[in-house]
Amino acid sequence: MLTSFILTALAGALTLCRAQNSSAGLDFGPIDFASYNNYVYRDNITACQIVISDSSSPYAPARFVTAFPNGNTGAAVYFIPRNTTANSNSTLGVTLDPTSVKSYLASIDNQTGIQGDVSVSGDLEFGVTLIGGVRTVRDYVESGGTVFHTIFNYTLGYHDNSTVVLVRHWINGTTVQYFSWQATSNGVFNVTPNANVTLPPNITLTRPDQATNATLRFTSSYNFTTTTPSTPSVPLEGLGKESLFLTSNTTNGTSALSDVLAAIQNNGSAIADQTAFLAYSTKFLAGGWRFLTYFGRDTMLALRLLLPVISQTSAEAILGAVLERTNDTGTLCHEETIGDYASFVNMGNNQSELGNTPFYSYVMLDTDFLLLPVLADYFTAYPQGTNRSTDFLATQSTLKNGTFRELLLKNVDHVMNLSIAFANDPKKENLVPIRDPTVGDWRDSNTGLGYGIYPFDVECALIPSALRAIATLTEAGILPSNYSNASTYASVWETNASPFFQVSISASAAQSSLTNYVQAANLSESLLYGAGSLNNTQTVSTNGSYGWSDAGQIIGGDSSGSSGNSSNSNSTFYALSLKADGSPVEVLHSDLGFVLLYANNVSQSIMQAVIEALQPYPRGLLTNVGMIVANAAYDTNTTNIETFNNLQYHGTVSWSWQQGLMAAGLSRQLGLCGLSNTAQLETVVPGDKPAWCNDTTLLTSLTQAQIRLWDSIAGSAPALYTEVLSPVFSTANGTFSIGDLGAISPTGTEGDAIQLWSYGFLAQVDPRTGKPVAQGFP
Ligand SMILES: *[C@@H]1O[C@H](CO)[C@@H](O)[C@H](O)[C@H]1NC(C)=O
Ligand SMILES: *[C@@H]1O[C@H](CO)[C@@H](O)[C@H](O)[C@H]1NC(C)=O
Ligand SMILES: *[C@@H]1O[C@H](CO)[C@@H](O)[C@H](O)[C@H]1NC(C)=O
Ligand SMILES: *[C@@H]1O[C@H](CO)[C@@H](O)[C@H](O)[C@H]1NC(C)=O
Numbered sequence: 207m208l209t210s211f212i213l214t215a216l217a218g219a220l221t222l223c224r225a226q227n228s229s230a231g232l233d234f235g236p237i238d239f240a241s242y243n244n245y246v247y248r249d250n251i252t253a254c255q256i257v258i259s260d261s262s263s264p265y266a267p268a269r270f271v272t273a274f275p276n277g278n279t280g281a282a283v284y285f286i287p288r289n290t291t292a293n294s295n296s297t298l299g300v301t302l303d304p305t306s307v308k309s310y311l312a313s314i315d316n317q318t319g320i321q322g323d324v325s326v327s328g329d330l331e332f333g334v335t336l337i338g339g340v341r342t343v344r345d346y347v348e349s350g351g352t353v354f355h356t357i358f359n360y361t362l363g364y365h366d367n368s369t370v371v372l373v374r375h376w377i378n379g380t381t382v383q384y385f386s387w388q389a390t391s392n393g394v395f396n397v398t399p400n401a402n403v404t405l406p407p408n409i410t411l412t413r414p415d416q417a418t419n420a421t422l423r424f425t426s427s428y429n430f431t432t433t434t435p436s437t438p439s440v441p442l443e444g445l446g447k448e449s450l451f452l453t454s455n456t457t458n459g460t461s462a463l464s465d466v467l468a469a470i471q472n473n474g475s476a477i478a479d480q481t482a483f484l485a486y487s488t489k490f491l492a493g494g495w496r497f498l499t500y501f502g503r504d505t506m507l508a509l510r511l512l513l514p515v516i517s518q519t520s521a522e523a524i525l526g527a528v529l530e531r532t533n534d535t536g537t538l539c540h541e542e543t544i545g546d547y548a549s550f551v552n553m554g555n556n557q558s559e560l561g562n563t564p565f566y567s568y569v570m571l572d573t574d575f576l577l578l579p580v581l582a583d584y585f586t587a588y589p590q591g592t593n594r595s596t597d598f599l600a601t602q603s604t605l606k607n608g609t610f611r612e613l614l615l616k617n618v619d620h621v622m623n624l625s626i627a628f629a630n631d632p633k634k635e636n637l638v639p640i641r642d643p644t645v646g647d648w649r650d651s652n653t654g655l656g657y658g659i660y661p662f663d664v665e666c667a668l669i670p671s672a673l674r675a676i677a678t679l680t681e682a683g684i685l686p687s688n689y690s691n692a693s694t695y696a697s698v699w700e701t702n703a704s705p706f707f708q709v710s711i712s713a714s715a716a717q718s719s720l721t722n723y724v725q726a727a728n729l730s731e732s733l734l735y736g737a738g739s740l741n742n743t744q745t746v747s748t749n750g751s752y753g754w755s756d757a758g759q760i761i762g763g764d765s766s767g768s769s770g771n772s773s774n775s776n777s778t779f780y781a782l783s784l785k786a787d788g789s790p791v792e793v794l795h796s797d798l799g800f801v802l803l804y805a806n807n808v809s810q811s812i813m814q815a816v817i818e819a820l821q822p823y824p825r826g827l828l829t830n831v832g833m834i835v836a837n838a839a840y841d842t843n844t845t846n847i848e849t850f851n852n853l854q855y856h857g858t859v860s861w862s863w864q865q866g867l868m869a870a871g872l873s874r875q876l877g878l879c880g881l882s883n884t885a886q887l888e889t890v891v892p893g894d895k896p897a898w899c900n901d902t903t904l905l906t907s908l909t910q911a912q913i914r915l916w917d918s919i920a921g922s923a924p925a926l927y928t929e930v931l932s933p934v935f936s937t938a939n940g941t942f943s944i945g946d947l948g949a950i951s952p953t954g955t956e957g958d959a960i961q962l963w964s965y966g967f968l969a970q971v972d973p974r975t976g977k978p979v980a981q982g983f984p
């Protein structure tokens with residue numbers, strides 16, 4: 207009796223707690239990136255990102271997007287300028303008044319959302335309008351305006367000459383979504399319903415006073431509550447920067463760590479707020495606006511980068527979200543699809559009876575190996591996680607049956623099963639291929655991996671690291687003792703996988719490849735000398751002091767030094783991937799960073815390859831606006847010059863988090879050598895000193911490469927926390943500028959302005975100055 211009374215009372219209290227969302231508030235913007243201004247607003251009613259075209263050019267439509275983490279819900283409209291005024295250039299500017307933005311709550315039907323005012327500088331017509339999932343908007347945008355499914359059609363609601371309401375009933379459930387526009391000054395709507403109701407109405411706005419702007423009030427709202435069988439309503443509770451990060455008075459860490467934590471809360475607090483928009487107590491989101499939902503890989507990589515500074519609450523939110531979504535075979539979830547778009551996916555899978563039950567995708571191979579390394583580091587090397595394993599792993603999962611421990615063991619078994627063949631017989635065919643023919647690791651696509659199926663990052667870094675983690679967790683008594691093979695498996699992978707990826711190139715072949723590449727890619731020969739495009743931005747004015755183009759530090763250089771290369775002066779670099787026939791995709795790449803941050807017992811040959819990759823592009827990966835992720839300059843298959851050009855999502859473009867990975871990894875490896883390095887926040891487990899630490903020439907080269915890398919990173923400062931940028935070359939200046947991939951590429955993948963893993967930089971110190979990155983660059 208008593209027990210059941212208490213349970214009922216508790217359940218009541220729980221419902222109350224849950225009905226009251228207590229998110230940390232946020233209100234910031236604009237963040238201007240990739241031709242859009244981004245604003246964020248979050249309170250205890252809603253969380254929303256507003257994205258608006260940042261400039262007007264003649265006749266160009268202006269795009270307006272609202273994107274919500276809850277249900278991964280979105281609404282977008284393209285405003286098309288009208289040529290109504292004689293002598294007009296028909297430009298249309300749309301500007302948000304940030305002070306007008308507030309949350310919207312209509313208790314009558316539980317609608318929540320966002321409201322605000324925009325000022326529009328011209329007459330306009332409503333173009334394509336999308337209402338439903340963020341994914342629906344993404345599909346349209348990323349397909350260059352071709353993908354638009356009838357099932358997502360909206361209908362015209364109430365309208366008069368000052369108001370237009372667009373309505374969408376979600377595919378399943380009772381959610382209704384409204385996208386409303388009200389002309390509050392100098393605007394008159396003219397709305398003509400289409401005779402065919404499945405086609406859009408004609409909506410125009412005219413300004414009675416052509417000399418001034420019109421003001422439009424938008425309201426974007428919907429009534430959806432996340433539901434799971436056992437938790438009928440779980441609002442997303444947003445974490446503020448104070449609970450997201452450690453604060454300097456909660457640790458007794460090094461002074462470098464205290465400085466970094468203080469910088470995050472003080473000078474860097476605007477950046478910390480951006481991170482907070484992606485941080486919720488039950489999951490973290492990958493990025494805004496295009497990825498405002500759970501992505502396993504993004505969140506685990508972000509966690510790994512942020513380990514020195516992230517709070518226990520946040521670390522466990524990320525780890526828990528991954529474990530919650532583990533499937534029966536121990537495969538980890540790549541992406542969750544929720545809300546309206548989940549219905550669409552379920553129907554596509556002939557499972558429409560599931561309604562809008564979340565759909566979990568398990569396509570990515572790299573994701574499977576990312577949990578164990580970060581979990582092992584969290585439990586055994588970082589103070590936040592020490593002594594947390596018992597309680598945390600005892601947590602009951604809400605999305606899947608079982609405790610976190612049971613789900614973790616499934617992943618451990620999965621990792622052991624995938625790696626056993628190679629561990630027993632280390633030949634190429636026993637490497638682990640990507641599961642899906644078109645996607646496999648963070649480089650996503652066929653083209654991103656150069657049509658390879660064995661990715662370097664997975665085979666050479668993530669698998670050995672996951673196996674090491676199993677050994678570490680077993681040793682710490684966190685995993686049961688039946689994984690005694692893990693350590694042996696790890697050694698086999700560490701020793702035998704990377705040699706398959708080696709590509710040997712002679713000095714003369716390297717030189718002629720570069721000469722050919724510079725022409726094919728419309729670059730300039732000047733980039734091949736000294737500091738290349740970094741000539742004016744480097745730390746020191748004297749070429750050579752930081753190993754720019756030193757023979758012992760470049761591909762095809764005279765490697766008589768400590769390079770570890772053979773005496774015939776051939777250089778070795780590591781292929782991006784291997785094709786099904788085992789042949790290497792000879793593309794220089796930044797995934798070496800995975801080895802640096804994740805792997806143990808890294809070979810001297812790889813360290814030498816890192817030094818050589820950290821040279822100016824096209825000799826290496828560094829441009830004056832950031833490190834690029836792929837470079838086909840040395841590829842004997844010259845068609846890859848096109849496949850990896852600067853219009854490709856994973857071509858000669860810069861992903862900021864990859865710079866962060868490389869920088870954190872270098873810092874970790876130097877730390878393993880016991881080198882006192884101001885950049886060192888990574889906790890280094892003693893006893894892991896690699897053999898090459900005794901090679902002083904190599905160590906000097908590594909520290910020089912580190913400085914070069916940070917010169918390049920500093921050049922990307924205006925886009926440091928964004929998703930992706932494309933370096934655009936100016937022959938006149940001999941340097942690159944930050945280009946907007948979405949605008950210059952016909953396939954139109956625009957970069958997100960705020961991307962979770964790019965905030966990994968908040969845990970780093972610039973080794974050139976000893977200052978926390980959170981403070982900004984000098
Ligand atoms: C949200 O917070 C405000 C002010 O802090 C409060 O007045 C309001 O009642 C809260 N709303 C909800 C739904 O909790
Ligand atoms: C506006 O003018 C431009 C340039 O003359 C033209 O391309 C466009 O079709 C016109 N738009 C309308 C709606 O008339
Ligand atoms: C169009 O814009 C250009 C550049 O802003 C300006 O020079 C030109 O006078 C404008 N034309 C008209 C007809 O307003
Ligand atoms: C008119 O709209 C343009 C573009 O949105 C904006 O730049 C300008 O500041 C607005 N003018 C006023 C007076 O609000």
Ligand SMILES: *[C@@H]1O[C@H](CO)[C@@H](O)[C@H](O)[C@H]1NC(C)=O
Nearest residue numbers: 225313314315316429431439
């Ligand atoms: C609004 O939400 C409350 C609490 O979840 C629920 O009791 C009520 O029925 C909902 N109202 C409507 C109109 O759906």
Ligand SMILES: *[C@@H]1O[C@H](CO)[C@@H](O)[C@H](O)[C@H]1NC(C)=O
Nearest residue numbers: 366367368369393394395414
């Ligand atoms: C808008 O509609 C109202 C009511 O129908 C009418 O009184 C008013 O004149 C209209 N305004 C314009 C500019 O058409």
Ligand SMILES: *[C@@H]1O[C@H](CO)[C@@H](O)[C@H](O)[C@H]1NC(C)=O
Nearest residue numbers: 315316380381382429430431
């Ligand atoms: C959403 O709102 C509609 C009316 O606008 C209502 O019929 C429906 O029950 C609501 N659904 C939820 C989940 O509150």
Ligand SMILES: *[C@@H]1O[C@H](CO)[C@@H](O)[C@H](O)[C@H]1NC(C)=O
Nearest residue numbers: 356400401402403404405406
């Ligand atoms: C209405 O438009 C849709 C989509 O273009 C089309 O498939 C349908 O045949 C049209 N219906 C009528 C009655 O014209």
Ligand SMILES: *[C@@H]1O[C@H](CO)[C@@H](O)[C@H](O)[C@H]1NC(C)=O
Nearest residue numbers: 288331396398407408409410
């Ligand atoms: C919408 O109506 C306006 C004004 O009548 C007209 O100029 C425009 O061409 C129409 N747009 C479409 C797509 O029919």
Ligand SMILES: *[C@@H]1O[C@H](CO)[C@@H](O)[C@H](O)[C@H]1NC(C)=O
Nearest residue numbers: 448453454455456468471472
């Ligand atoms: C820690 O420091 C912050 C300011 O940096 C302060 O607001 C907070 O109260 C302090 N917490 C404790 C437990 O001392």
Ligand SMILES: *[C@@H]1O[C@H](CO)[C@@H](O)[C@H](O)[C@H]1NC(C)=O
Nearest residue numbers: 377378379549558559560561
């Ligand atoms: C979801 O909606 C689709 C399309 O209307 C329908 O076929 C399906 O039966 C619905 N499923 C549920 C569970 O409501």
Ligand SMILES: CC(=O)N[C@H]1CO[C@H](CO)[C@@H](O)[C@@H]1O
Nearest residue numbers: 354355356359360404405406
């Ligand atoms: C109102 C609306 O969005 N109508 C669209 C419905 O879907 C068809 C095809 O997918 C589009 O052509 C309509 O514009």
